[in-house]
Amino acid sequence: MPLIELRDICKTYHIGELDVPVLKGVSLSVNEGELVALMGASGSGKSTLMNILGCLDHPTSGEYRLGGQEVSRLSADGRALLRNQKIGFIFQNFNLLPRTSALENVMLPLSYTLEGLSDREAQDRAMTLLDRVGLSERSHHEPSQLSGGQQQRVAIARSLINRPSLLLADEPTGNLDSRTSAEVLHMFQELNQQEAITIIIVTHDLQVAMHAKKIVRISDGQIVDGDPSGGGLQVGGIVEGYESSDVTT
Amino acid sequence: MKAYRTINTALQALGRNPMRATLTALGIIIGVAAVIAMMEIGKGSSAAIERAISSMGANNLLIHPGTAASGGVSFGGGTATTLTPQDCEAILQECPAVRSAAPDVQARTQVIYGNRNWVPLSINGSTPAYLDVRSWTDMAEGEMFTDRDVRNTSKVCVVGQTIVRELFSGASPIDKKLRIQNVLFRVVGVLSSKGANMMGADQDDIILAPWTTIKYRVMGTSLTNVNQSSSSSGSSTSTEVNSLNRLYPTSSLNLYPVPSPTQMADTPQPVRFTNVDHILACAQSSDEIPLAIRQITELLRERHRIRPNEAEDFSIRNMTEMTKTLSSTSLLMTNLLLSVALISLIVGGVGIMNIMLVSVTERTREIGLRMAVGARSKDILMQFLVEAIVMCLAGGIIGILAGCGGSYLVTLLLRWPTETSLTAIVVSVMVSATVGISFGFYPAWKASKLDPIEALRYE
Ligand SMILES: Nc1ncnc2c1ncn2[C@@H]1O[C@H](COP(=O)(O)OP(=O)(O)O)[C@@H](O)[C@H]1O
Ligand SMILES: [Mg+2]
Numbered sequence: 238m239p240l241i242e243l244r245d246i247c248k249t250y251h252i253g254e255l256d257v258p259v260l261k262g263v264s265l266s267v268n269e270g271e272l273v274a275l276m277g278a279s280g281s282g283k284s285t286l287m288n289i290l291g292c293l294d295h296p297t298s299g300e301y302r303l304g305g306q307e308v309s310r311l312s313a314d315g316r317a318l319l320r321n322q323k324i325g326f327i328f329q330n331f332n333l334l335p336r337t338s339a340l341e342n343v344m345l346p347l348s349y350t351l352e353g354l355s356d357r358e359a360q361d362r363a364m365t366l367l368d369r370v371g372l373s374e375r376s377h378h379e380p381s382q383l384s385g386g387q388q389q390r391v392a393i394a395r396s397l398i399n400r401p402s403l404l405l406a407d408e409p410t411g412n413l414d415s416r417t418s419a420e421v422l423h424m425f426q427e428l429n430q431q432e433a434i435t436i437i438i439v440t441h442d443l444q445v446a447m448h449a450k451k452i453v454r455i456s457d458g459q460i461v462d463g464d465p466s467g468g469g470l471q472v473g474g475i476v477e478g479y480e481s482s483d484v485t486t
Numbered sequence: 487m488k489a490y491r492t493i494n495t496a497l498q499a500l501g502r503n504p505m506r507a508t509l510t511a512l513g514i515i516i517g518v519a520a521v522i523a524m525m526e527i528g529k530g531s532s533a534a535i536e537r538a539i540s541s542m543g544a545n546n547l548l549i550h551p552g553t554a555a556s557g558g559v560s561f562g563g564g565t566a567t568t569l570t571p572q573d574c575e576a577i578l579q580e581c582p583a584v585r586s587a588a589p590d591v592q593a594r595t596q597v598i599y600g601n602r603n604w605v606p607l608s609i610n611g612s613t614p615a616y617l618d619v620r621s622w623t624d625m626a627e628g629e630m631f632t633d634r635d636v637r638n639t640s641k642v643c644v645v646g647q648t649i650v651r652e653l654f655s656g657a658s659p660i661d662k663k664l665r666i667q668n669v670l671f672r673v674v675g676v677l678s679s680k681g682a683n684m685m686g687a688d689q690d691d692i693i694l695a696p697w698t699t700i701k702y703r704v705m706g707t708s709l710t711n712v713n714q715s716s717s718s719s720g721s722s723t724s725t726e727v728n729s730l731n732r733l734y735p736t737s738s739l740n741l742y743p744v745p746s747p748t749q750m751a752d753t754p755q756p757v758r759f760t761n762v763d764h765i766l767a768c769a770q771s772s773d774e775i776p777l778a779i780r781q782i783t784e785l786l787r788e789r790h791r792i793r794p795n796e797a798e799d800f801s802i803r804n805m806t807e808m809t810k811t812l813s814s815t816s817l818l819m820t821n822l823l824l825s826v827a828l829i830s831l832i833v834g835g836v837g838i839m840n841i842m843l844v845s846v847t848e849r850t851r852e853i854g855l856r857m858a859v860g861a862r863s864k865d866i867l868m869q870f871l872v873e874a875i876v877m878c879l880a881g882g883i884i885g886i887l888a889g890c891g892g893s894y895l896v897t898l899l900l901r902w903p904t905e906t907s908l909t910a911i912v913v914s915v916m917v918s919a920t921v922g923i924s925f926g927f928y929p930a931w932k933a934s935k936l937d938p939i940e941a942l943r944y945e
Contacts, residue, residue, distance in 0.1 A: 293858060293938050314862045321860020332855045332942065336502045346859040348491050395859070 239302075240403060240435050241267040241290065246299035246309075248285050248458075259285045260296070261458040267451070269402070270433040272426065274440055274449035282458045283439045284407055290437065291326050291405045292316040304402065321349050325396025327406040331388040333380040333395075340376040343367060343394045350399060366394040370424065386417030393424060404428070404436040418442065492865075496872040499849075507877060510841040513834035514881030514921065515888060518914045521827040522889025525910035527896055530903035532819045536772070536812060541621040542684065544808040545585075545772055547779065549577075549765040549786075552799035567761035568799045571697070573789060574765045578615075580785050583778035585770045588616040589762040591697045593705050599653040599664040606649060607691035609666065611700025612766075617677075619768040628660045628675030636696040639703065644675035646690035664693075667704045669751050671695060684808070697762060703751045772812045775804055831917055834881070835925035842874050842929035853933050854941025867934035874926020875919060882918030886911055 248260040259282045267273055277283050288294040289301065292308055295316070301309040308319060320326070333342045343363040347354055354362070367373050370390040372383075380388055389409060396404060406425065410418035422438075422445045429436050438445065446452050454461040500507040551568045553560055574589040591611035597604050610616065614630045617623050631642045643664070650659055659673040671693075680689040695704075769778040779802050786800055846853070853866055861869075890911075893904045 288939055291858075293942075314864075317857065317860050317862045320858060326858050328942070332851065332858075334852055334855070337498070341498075345856070348495065349856070349860040349862070349865055353488065399860075 238269060239266040240269045240271075240304055241265065242300070242302040243290075244300040246286075246289060246296045246301060248282070248289065248294075249297045259458050260289075262299070263455070263458070263460055265453060265460060267435060267437065269435055270429070271435055271451055272429040272449045273435075273437045273451045273453055274446040275437055275453050275455065276440065276446060277455035277461075281455050283455055286455065287405050287407045287437070287439060290403075291324050292319045293326075317349070318351075321346055322399055323401050323403060325399070325401040325404045327389070327392050327396050327404065327409045329408040329411040331380070331385075331392045331412075333388055333391055335381065336379055338377045338379055339367060339372060339383065339391045339394075340364070342380070342391055343398055345395060346398050363394070363398060366397050367391070369397075370394045384417070385413050386420060389413060389417075389421050390424070393421070393428075397428075402435060404434055406436065406438045408439050408441075410440065410442065422448075492868050492872050493876065495869055496876050499869075499873055500876065506841060506845075510838055511877045511881035511884070513837035514831070514878050514918055515885040517827075517830035517834040518882045518885025518918055519888035519892060520830050521823075521914050521917075522886055522907075522910050523892040523896070524823050524826055525907050526889070526893035526904040527902055528819050528823045529905040529907050529910075530893075530897075532816045533905055534903045535815055535819075539808060539812045539815070540772065542808060543620060544805050544812050545769045545775065546619065546805060547584075547767040547769060547775065547782065548803045549573075549767060549782065550801045550803065551761070551763075552797075552801065568790060569762050569765055570760060571762055573786060574613075574762070576785060576789060577765065577767055577782055581767075581778060581781035583770055583774040583781050585768045586615045586618045587765055587767040588612045588619050589697050590616070590764040590766050591700045591705065592763050593666075593700055595667055595704070597649070597653065597664055597666050597693060599659075599662065602653050602655075604649065604652045606646075606693050607688060609693045609695070609700065609704070611695055611697030611704075613697065616694060616766065619766045621768075622677065622680060624678045626676045626678045627658060628673070630675055631694075631696055636698055638696075639698040640696060641669055641671050641699055641703065642674045643671040643693050643695035644677055645673055645694075646677045646692040647679045648688055648691040649693060650676055666693070666695075667751075668747060669699070669703045671699075701760065701762075779804065827917075831921055834878075835921040838874055838877060838922065839925040839929060842870060842926055843932070845873075846870065846929045846933040849933075850936065850941045850944040853936050854938050854944065857936070857938035858942060863934035866936075867930045870930030870933050871923065871926050874930065875922035878918040878922030878926075879915070882915050885918070886914060889914075 243263055243265040246260055246263040247258065250257040250259060263282075263286060275283055275286070285294070289296050289309075292303070292311070293316075295311075296309050299309065300307065303319070303323065308316070311319065333339075334345065340360065340363050343366055344359050347359045347362075364373060364376060367376050370393055372387060372390055372394070375383060375387060380391070383391065389412075393409075404425070409425075410421055413421060422440075422442070425436055425438060426448055428434050438449070440446060549569065569589075571589045574587050577584055578587045589612060593609040593611070594605065594607075595609065597606055597609070613636050614633060617630055625644070626647070628644070630644055631640065634640075635642050645653075645659055645664075650656060653659070653664060654662065659676060662673050663670045664673060665671070677690070677692070677694070683689050767778065767782065769775045782802060783798065787798060790799055792798060853861075856866060856869075857863075890906065893906075896902050897904045
C-alpha cells in the first residue's frame with residue numbers, strides 16, 4: 238500500500254513579476270517501508286520536493302496523499318500537527334538548538350505533542366533513542382561539544398521521538414566526512430530494516446543509492462527515472478563522485 | 487503545549503542569555519521601583535499635606551441656625567434659635583460621615599484677672615469634642631475640661647496663648663481664677679498656639695469653657711455686652727420686635743421678675759429647650775464633606791419637623807475653598823506620579839520590545855526548526871509572549887522590592903513621611919504584566935508569522 242502518492246505536483250515560485258517553475262508535474266508513489274534515494278543535480282528541485290513531502294510547504298498544484306489523507310490543502314496548523322506526529326525531518330546542517338543539551342534537543346518535538354507525556358516518560362523515551370544512536374553518554378552535552386556526526390545522530394534521535402512513519406533526510410551527510418557519512422547512512426538502513434520506517438534520503442552517494450530499494454532521479458523539476466536498478470548516471474552528468482562535495486540546500 | 491512547559495521553555499531561552507535578560511528587565515525594575523517609591527513617598531506627603539490643611543479646618547462644617555424675621559423684617563443669618571445641643575448629639579450619633587461634632591455658644595465680653603482686663607476675640611462655650619473638631623487636641627499645658635464639667639456647669643476653662651500673654655504676662659495660668667461677667671473660672675489648661683486663621687484673625691485669642699456654663703452662668707445676663715460695667719443697661723435691640731424670641735427662655739423677656747445676675751449665676755435654671763449658636767462638625771475626610779452635609783441636612787430636617795417643601799431653618803457652610811485646594815493638591819500629586827509612572831514604564835516596555843525583536847531575528851532558525859518539528863504559530867506566539875511577560879513580571883517583583891526598600895531608606899535617612907501602598911504594589915504588578923503583553927506581542931506575533939522554510943534557510 239503506498240504511503241506517499243504524488244500526482245502532478247507543481248511548484249512555482251514568484252520572484253517579483255517572474256514565475257520560476259521549480260517542480261513541473263512530479264508524480265511519484267512510495268510504499269510503506271521503502272528506502273528511497275532521491276538524486277539529482279544541484280538546483281533540480283530536490284529540496285523543494287522534500288519540503289512538500291514533509292508538509293513544510295504546499296504545492297502550487299497537484300495532489301499529495303500521505304497515508305491515504307489528502308494533505309496538500311491542509312491549514313498551517315494541520316500541517317504542523319502532521320509534521321509533529323507522522324514525519325521526521327533530518328537536515329544537512331543538523332539544526333540543533335544551540336546551548337541546549339542533546340537530551341533536550343531530542344525531546345523538543347514532544348513540547349508540541351498534544352498527548353500529554355509526563356516529563357519522566359519523555360526523558361525515558363529520549364534516553365532510549367540516544368542510546369540507540371550510541372550517544373547515551375553524551376546526553377548532557379551541548380551541540381557545540383559534539384562532532385558533526387554526533388550532532389547528526391542527535392538530530393536522527395530527535396526525528397524519531399514521535400515514532401514517525403516517514404523519515405525525510407535532505408542531504409544528511411552533506412556536511413560529514415566519508416567515515417561518519419557511512420555511519421549515519423548505516424543507521425538509516427538499520428532503521429528501515431528493523432522498524433520498517435519509510436525513509437527518503439536526498440543523497441549524491443551512489444553507494445547509498447545502491448542500498449536503496451528505489452532510486453528516484455529528478456532533473457529540472459521532473460522525475461527522470463524511477464528504475465531501482467539504477468543504470469547510468471546520465472542525469473546531470475557524473476558530477477559528485479562517491480562523496481558529497483555539494484552543499485546546496 | 488502545556489503551560490508549565492511553555493514557561494520552562496521561556497526560562498531556558500532567557501537563561502541562555504542571562505546578561506541580556508537582566509539588562510532588559512532592568513528597564514522594568516527601575517520603572518516599577520520608581521513608581522513604588524514615588525507612590526509611597528507621594529502618598530506619605532499628600533497625607534501629611536492633607537493633615538496640615540485639615541488642621542486648618544478644611545473638613546469643618548459650620549451649622550448655623552436660620553434667619554428670624556418678623557413682619558417682613560429679616561434679622562440676618564443666624565438669628566433664629568433653632569439649634570439645640572440635642573441636635574449636636576444626634577448628628578454625632580446618626581451621621582456616619584461626621585467624625586465629631588460640638589455645639590458652640592459664643593460670648594464677647596470682658597475678662598478680668600487681677601488688675602488686668604482683656605476682651606478676647608471669642609469666648610466659646612462647647613464640649614471637649616470642640617478641640618477634636620478643630621484638630622487642636624495637643625494642649626500646651628494642663629488638660630481640657632471634661633464632659634462631666636459640661637454636665638455640671640462647672641466654672642472651668644482653658645485659654646489660648648494670647649490670653650496667657652495678655653492676662654497672665656506669660657506666667658502659667660493653671661489653677662488661677664479669671665473672672666468673666668462676675669463668674670470666676672478656674673483655668674485648667676492652655677491650648678497650643680494655632681496662630682492666625684485664613685482671614686488673619688488671631689485664633690489664640692480664645693477662652694473655651696463648658697457651653698452650659700457660658701450659656702447659663704455668663705450669657706444669661708450678658709447677651710451682647712462688651713463692657714460688663716454696663717451690663718444691666720443693654721440688651722439686644724431685637725428682643726423688642728422679635729416675637730419669636732419670646733418663646734425662648736434665654737431672651738431677657740420679662741415674663742417673670744428678672745433675677746439679679748448673682749442669683750442667675752448661682753442658681754442656673756434647668757431649661758427644657760436650650761439653643762446653641764452654632765454646631766461645629768467635622769467630616770471623616772474631605773471627600774466625605776458632601777455626604778456629611780447631606781446626612782446632616784436630612785437629620786435636622788427630620789428633627790425640626792420640616793415638611794419636604796418648606797425651607798430649612800438652618801444652613802450648613804463648609805470651607806469650600808480650602809477643600810478645593812486640598813483635593814486639587816492631591817489630584818495634582820496623583821497625576822504627577824501617574825505621568826512619571828507611565829513614562830518610566832513605557833520606556834521599560836520599549837526596551838523589552840526592542841530586545842524581543844532582536845531576539846526574534848536572532849532566533850529565526852530556532853523558530854523555523856520548532857515549526858518544522860510541529861510547533862503551531864500559536865505555540866511560537868505563546869513562547870515569545872511568555873518570555874516577555876516573565877521578564878516583565880520578574881522585573882516588576884524585583885522593582886517592588888527595590889521601591890519599597892528605597893522608600894524605607896528615604897524614611898530612615900531623610901525622615902520624609904512615606905506610606906506603604908498595597909494598591910501601588912498590585913497596580914505595578916498588573917502594569918508590568920500588561921507592559922509585557924503589549925510590548926511583547928508584536929515581536930511574538932512577528933515570530934509566529936514566519937514561514938518555516940524561510941526561517942530555516944535564514945542566515
Ligand atoms: N524560496 C524560493 N524562491 C525562489 N526560488 C527558489 C526558492 N527556493 C528554491 N528556489 C529555486 O528552486 C530551484 C530548486 O531549488 P532546490 O529545491 O533547493 O534545489 P536542490 O535540488 O539543490 O535542493 C532553484 O533553482 C532555486 O533557485
Ligand atoms: Mg537542496
